Amino acid sequence: MIILGSYPIQKLLGREAKDLDLLATLSEFQEYIHPINKPTITDKNHAHFKGHYRIYDCELIWPDSDSLELAELILSDDKTTWDNYLKAWVPSLNVLYMLKMSHRYKKNSPHFLKTMRDIQKMRAAGAFIQSDHFDFFKKRRDATYWYEHPNLNRTKEEFFNPDDSFYVYDHDSIHEAVAIDGAPAYTKYAVEGAEVLSSKQKFFEASHEVRIAGVYEETCVLALERSQIPNDFKRVTPEWSFKKALEKVCTSITSGWFREFAWEHYDEVLELYYKRGEMDYIALFHENKDRLRPYEGEK
Incomplete structure (x- = not known):
């Protein structure tokens, strides 16, 4: 019998x-x-x-x-210990951290933020993925993300599914409307000649401020496109829409290096949101309506 999850490190996690x-x-x-109890x-x-x-x-x-x-x-693992009270083996902090990391991008998880905070506390305590555990980590991670992630090497018509009825405006035109520095941040690291694909090299050569702005603006556009516009700017608050959109940017709407950057800098992006004001992206959208173009679907 092996104990997993947060129980062995609940004092660390606060x-x-x-x-x-359990794993058994x-x-x-x-x-x-107990034999008289029946598990589901x-x-x-x-x-x-x-x-x-x-x-x-x-499990x-x-x-x-x-x-x-x-x-x-x-x-x-020689760092595994025995818990005499629970009568079970307890993995090392590094193994528990590795398991947390393997599902940090899990789609639509109700525990997204809890998992992030747990990982941050475990890192602060010195946790890391050991080199001899990395192959298993990759296998565990790949099994967790069984669903398809966005392939950005496509035209924007292919990328934005025309069957999704919530599209009202052209995606890029919303970016233009909510850009916080005149032009959308993504234009500073886009692959030349590609409509959706971004350059990893250009992204990491750009300033940290540009990278944070890139995640922030992508979140604003998603919040507008998937939440605020379909709800006619009613029923849900701009803050709720932004936080939900940021969670999706950090998990399932993006992938690869951009998703990792977004996840690692979640708090900085949220800080920028509050610094600019909870209504700022909504105000920019309405102020710059002349930049908006209708969504025309696949051409």
Whole structure:
């Protein structure tokens, strides 16, 4: 029986872990929660049991599975310890950090910000991904992000699905309307001749301010396109739309190096948002309506 999740490091994280995340075979899990209790099988790889004081979530170990590989990695690690109270093995801080990092970009996760804060605290405590764990980390990460991510090497007509009815304005024209420095930040690192693709080299050669502005403006456009405009600027606040859009920029709407930069600088982008004012991107959109062009779909 192996304990995963936040429980082993709840003092470090500064909060009490309400659930107990486990790694075990089905028979081990059954024995752990007591033979008279019946666990609920969520799917082939997961089971859970709601006890009187806590919920037990178990990742099930099967032959030739990633879960078995993880268990072997933990049990062979000389930094793994035994918890005599819980009667289970506890992975090292580095292994727990590696597992957190493997799902930090998970799409539509209700725990997005909690995971980010946990990772930041674990880093502050010295956690890192060990070189001998990196191959497993990549396998675990790839299994988590089973869904497709945006391929930016396309025309903007191909990139913006015409079946999405919320498109009202041309995406680039919204960028032009909300640009905070005259021209959209992305134009400073766009690949020459490409409509959507950005240059990693140009991006990291640009100033830090330009990079932060790039994430900020992309978030503003997404907040307008997917939330504020479809709701006629009613029902949801500009702040809610921005935060939800920033979460998506940091997880599923972008990918690769841009997503990593956005995730790592989430707090700086949010700081810029509050510095400029919660209504600023809405005001710019309305002030610069002459720059907006209608969305025409695939040509």
